[in-house]
Amino acid sequence: MSEMRLSQRNYYGKALAELAARDPNVVVIDADLADSTKTSEFRKVAPERFIEVGIAEQNMIGVASGLAASGKTVFASTFAVFASGRCWEQIRQAVAYPKMNVKIVATHCGISVGEDGASHQALEDIAIMRALPNMTVISPADAYEAYAATIAIAEFDGPVYMRMGRSESPVVTREYTDFIIGKASVLREGEDVTLIGAGQMVSFCLEAADALLEEGIVAEVINMPTIKPLDKGTLRMSLMKTGCSVTAEEHSIIGGLGSAVADFLSREMPIPLEMIGTKDTFGESGAPDQLFVKYGLTSEDIAEAARRAVGRKKELRE
């Protein structure tokens, strides 16, 4: 992991500008937050294909659906709280049910939103989007992956929800790597425990793996950017080897990555699983670093969960 920190939404903006040049069919729609979501980068180069709807997210989704029904590839962006929650039923009726080619790309997910507080910290978006049939759910690990995923979902025909953070976050993937929807990647191989992360929690998983190694626990680290459909193959391979796991996400433990992995494990390979995420609670105002500590989302929390998981595995085997 490099020391470099980059903003996912800046790279989303870059990718949109690239798509503007590459594909005349791409249309971007935003609800008064273009400068924050960075769809403004698209507006700069293709203003005629940028549609501002004002503060009206429900309408935004209906309009996106109508554009897609007319053959457009539509990117609809706003903050994650509004993009997923304010218009959930519109997404259900107008996007997911008729399988429209609409990409809902949300920024400002999770508690790293920081000072704006709980009203603006989406911690349920993965859960409610994952519950929709036909919906693909993506949470890129870093800025490079956000860029690659944006290009990949533009080429994919169907509804997608993608979430990104507000702040800069550590770079954990390589630039210019193709993003494959539904494919996880093993960032570090190990044999004692599998750490499965999404979003910027992947970088904390790598830090936790470093700490665990000093104690002789060799952790495998998986970056799981597609939460639906889950890459069961990569999970199976890793968990057959390690026999226990920890999930880490900047989201509630109810319905997110942890739940998705738990669904899979309980059906196919019941092994110890610990979940790192917020615990059925709203966030609050504060600096992101302070909030990560207060809500138990640090690399040390992940390492501690890994020790518990390894302990549980040993108990089961004794």
Place this chain on the structure above:
Amino acid sequence: MEDYTLDELERKANLLRLDVIEATSAAGSGHPGGSLSSADLMAALYFRAMKHDPSDPAWEERDRFILSKGHVAPILYAALAETGYFPKEELMTLRKIGSNLQGHPVKGKVPGVEMSTGSLGQGLSMACGMALAGKLDKKDHRIFCLLGDGELQSGQNWEAAMLAHHYRLNNLIAFVDRNRLQITGNTECTMSLDPLPDKWRAFGWNVIIIDGHSMIQILEACEKARASETNPTVVIMNTIKGKGVSFMENNYEFHGKACKMNEKEHALAELEQTICPK
């Protein structure tokens, strides 16, 4: 489409009404009341006013129709079947398991259905998206959207109305089936909509008020709306819920209830009389 006379179009409207009664009675459920109130519009659009080709539902230059009040799917299915999008016999599968004719319309299941609707208050936004796409692609087609009056209580319509004016979507034509009844009863007692024309005018729309059961007024309104050079147009159609069947007229109980067997025979007899007078 053939050049139907006004008389013929009126008979077509009653033929669609007949299909609605047959299909909803066979289903044992459905929404005949609002289907009957919008039958004249649907006949006018599908047999005359809209540019479309039942043998080529994906024809790029076609006008698009969005049924925002998706619960009156039976009247849309009747119009599509009678104009040849799919065999008429299929109407009798309405609402049955495995049928393409779902309780509310589904895009992709039925040729000619442009969008999945049913959750009220969303169709105008979808129509705006299609109208914007038409502008982007410099197309000459129009987007027609049928709204219920009750659903105008939903705020999303007004978000869409604002957008349609902002982007000067003169290629968008909305119709309000102003039958003044919703599931609970009178719209003005449930949540008043009047002064409805003023609301649309305040949002920057051209407003045309007509008798929604007058074929000539419907056709003239369509022509006027098509000619609009800047603004979107809304046609407020004063209508009678259950129109065409005496005991269903202005009876809100038939909002979401099919005819029983004896009622069905009575209704069909009344409608047949108007189609082929003896």
